[in-house]
Amino acid sequence: xxxxxxxxxxxxxxxxxxxxxxxxxxxxxxxLFWYRQTMMRxxxxxxxxxxxxxxxxxxxxEDRFSAKxxxxxxxxxxxxxxxxxxxxxYFCASSSGQGNTEAFFGxxxxxxxx
Amino acid sequence: xxxxTQPISxxxxxxxxxxxxxxxxxxxxNDYITWYQQFPSQGPRFIIQGYKTKVTNEVASLFIPADRxxxxxxxxxxxxxxTAVYYCLVGLISNFGNEKLTFGTxxxxxxxx
Numbered sequence: 432x433x434x435x436x437x438x439x440x441x442x443x444x445x446x447x448x449x450x451x452x453x454x455x456x457x458x459x460x461x462x463l464f465w466y467r468q469t470m471m472r473x474x475x476x477x478x479x480x481x482x483x484x485x486x487x488x489x490x491x492x493e494d495r496f497s498a499k500x501x502x503x504x505x506x507x508x509x510x511x512x513x514x515x516x517x518x519x520x521y522f523c524a525s526s527s528g529q530g531n532t533e534a535f536f537g538x539x540x541x542x543x544x545x
Numbered sequence: 546x547x548x549x550t551q552p553i554s555x556x557x558x559x560x561x562x563x564x565x566x567x568x569x570x571x572x573x574x575n576d577y578i579t580w581y582q583q584f585p586s587q588g589p590r591f592i593i594q595g596y597k598t599k600v601t602n603e604v605a606s607l608f609i610p611a612d613r614x615x616x617x618x619x620x621x622x623x624x625x626x627x628t629a630v631y632y633c634l635v636g637l638i639s640n641f642g643n644e645k646l647t648f649g650t651x652x653x654x655x656x657x658x
Contacts (some may be wrong), residue, residue, distance in 0.1 A: 435588075462648060474589070474632075474648040522588045524646070533579070534646055536588025 435537035449511040456525030487531040554653040567633030
């Protein structure tokens, strides 16, 4: 397996634009996590899914952020409209969720909102 | 999840053993202890996990005292490539996959040549 795949690796966008980040989890994993990392706030859990269902989205900063998992092999994190303070590295991770907390992280998407 | 406390940073020389301690005073009976490592510009990577006593793998050892209120990650004979941020997580392993992986501030380990 190629691991967790995120796209794009880098994204630069203007304030007010819509941004969509994509994630392909490891095949067979049924838990998926979205994180945001900044120097100031560290690694923050935004939302996590189990069997494609959002279990906890309490970390989603505000209504501008939304996440979907339409099937077991794909998830998106959307920011609309984007703001400069959304600039961060966004990580997606997946785990088997079967009595195991070992999560596998993607390479991340570095988002810059100007 | 139980809150964890780790030193913000540590320095060590190459070839030495490094021990990073994490405090988790309100750990619950069913909680496991997991450590992750993060290199710059990469996502965190699982290192080791344990419930009690000692766990060892090819990368590190994890020591957990009987009261489980703390744990120590031990890295033997560190090299420059061990420079990274190390996170301690405490949480429930659920058979239903509803574990919530919440990272703290981590310990920034710098290895000096």
